[in-house]
Amino acid sequence: MTTTIEERTELSHLRWLEAEAIHIIREVVGEFDRPGLLFSGGKDSVVMLHLATKAFWPGRVPFPVLHVDTGHNFPEVLDFRDETVTRLGLDLRVSAVEDYLADGRLKERADGTRNQLQTQPLLDGIERNKFDAVFGGGRRDEDKARAKERVYSLRDAFGQWNPRNQRPELWDLYNGRHRPGEHVRVFPLSNWTELDIWRYIEAESIAIPSLYFAHEREVFERDGMLVAVGPYSQPTESETVRTELVRYRTVGDMSCTGAVASDADTIEKVVAEVAVSRITERGATRADDRFSEAAMEDRKKQGYF
């Protein structure tokens, strides 16, 4: 059988996703005045930033990055963030939950976790920096609320997502028009799955924080998850500490992000592990998303990522 032009010119699905994301990122820079990119050092934001560097090569990434800092950071992720900022010559802005706790604008929650406290610093960070478009690393495969969100997600002055009032998104024509005070959250990785992210990290040899690979760590079991012993997460008397070979599938507030038992210490092994995993990354590692069927939907409506 001879190869048709379609077969010769067809992109692999990973290269198609890459081309789509680069197109989205360039559209935003072409049409908005002040874009910003949410950067936590987590794998999705690292991939998004990598795509942005490709989109504008050989120039620099032409917008600042914003880190909404819970104060509950894994030290290796914070180090990674700073190294990346220096290496790429990025303009880093930080909105810190600690500042809000210090002056009483926010109060520590009873369970001590801070993912839910990020919304206010995020919205203030967007306003202070006058961002009219904010890139986020959200993927539609993560959650049923995300499954319905647009690539361009219009937010009102309170940052709220209104699922009943979304613009239809047709072809690859994005409508970024918004009124003063409104902004648009943009999700260039909308169509990527967790496995796509890992395969792309492998294909492009993208540097990611070391805790995504198997390492020995002191952990204890809580709510069926392995939680690291650290400054923000101490075991109670009934919880036994043991040293285990673990890695992280997601990175967030250290006090409520769980590790998974794993011996995957290279990117190839991680890809192989994710490919056969029978549990979603949020189910495995995010205590805050497991307690309510609509946890993400509720947080998004309040202006969350």
Place this chain on the structure above:
Amino acid sequence: MTSLLRLATAGSVDDGKSTLVGRLLFDSKSILADQFDAVERVSRDRGLATTDLALVTDGLRSEREQGITIDVAYRYFATEKRTFILADCPGHVQYTRNTVTGSSTADVLVVLVDIRNGIQEQTRRHLAVASLLRVPHVFVTVNKIDLLDFDETAYNSVAREIHAVADTLGLEDVTTIPVSALRGDNVVEQSSATPWYDGPSLLELLETLPLDRAESRLPLHFPVQLVIRPQSSAAPEFHDYRAYAGRISAGSARVGDEVVVLPSGHTSTIIGIDLAGEELTEAHIAQSVSIRLADNIDISRGDVIVAAESEPALRDSATATLAWLADTPLATGSRVLVKHGTKSVLAIVTEVIGKLDLDTGDLVPANTLTLNDIGEVTLRFAEPLPLENYATSRANGAFLLIDGQEGTTLAAGMAHAVAATV
């Protein structure tokens, strides 16, 4: 390396669409254990005897509270042969808006029919949308065949009806499949309950469907998104670098190709194609690249670089089909924004010609379009656009109509062939 196929599903809850989508995801092992546990738990909570796979695609709480599905949801699954992006388009409420949205990016539209009811008004409309949006392939799954004891005659009668409607709509590639989404017959595996059906299962069809990207054979069309001119922000060797960033929307680009820049009409030659530091000799449809030209000409966002031998006409007006998606109606004389490729221009709707009766396929005279109407209009643009015939190029014949004040997306537009040229 697997290829990507985009599909959209259309049909109402009553046709068993959620069950079919749930079945595709479940049987292709794309539903993970914790997601399935949640579905089992909710099934139990609702007092169901068996696990309801339709709950896999259960939506937002605000939808559950009202018992409706309001929006297109995107699902992802993969087999060893292919990766799939599925746009799940709910029926009932705003079916046109949802089906048009899902169909606009689909390679295949999967339409559901309940074998007991045969072709319904909604089925006709889904097929009409597939035809208008020029979705290359349509699969019609004739569902709930188990309820008629896998009766071949009943299936053949519905299948004949479907092909008859498809013919009147000018749909060229329509395939029918007898399925039971509930039991899984012919969804992922071929069923032994339908020995008279020797065709492949739905998933096999999706996996083996040849990708017919006719637009890859068209001449180059490259809407410029940005000019990449890093100057001092890059390493010294790139201080004079200048390239045009965009995504190829038709054809291919090769180093050495002669090109024309629209609307200026300047000509030049491609001297380099860059993908973030990787130098390519050629790039194809759907690739995001940066193109360097031999001559230093004035090019900015909104311009289009096209193959020299094929210079498309610049049009300052056009006749087009519109799928009206807004609550506010369209009337003759409306001033709107048109977004085509990377360019947005002011436009006036000079005439509403009529609207389509989706049941008969006839264009009936009308002077307004309201939500979910599909109609024909003429438009005049403030600046000429290299707008192609949608029938030839989906990417370059499509445009959005936007409300310049509110910013809302008013309509999906598809340009017709005949129009005045500049």
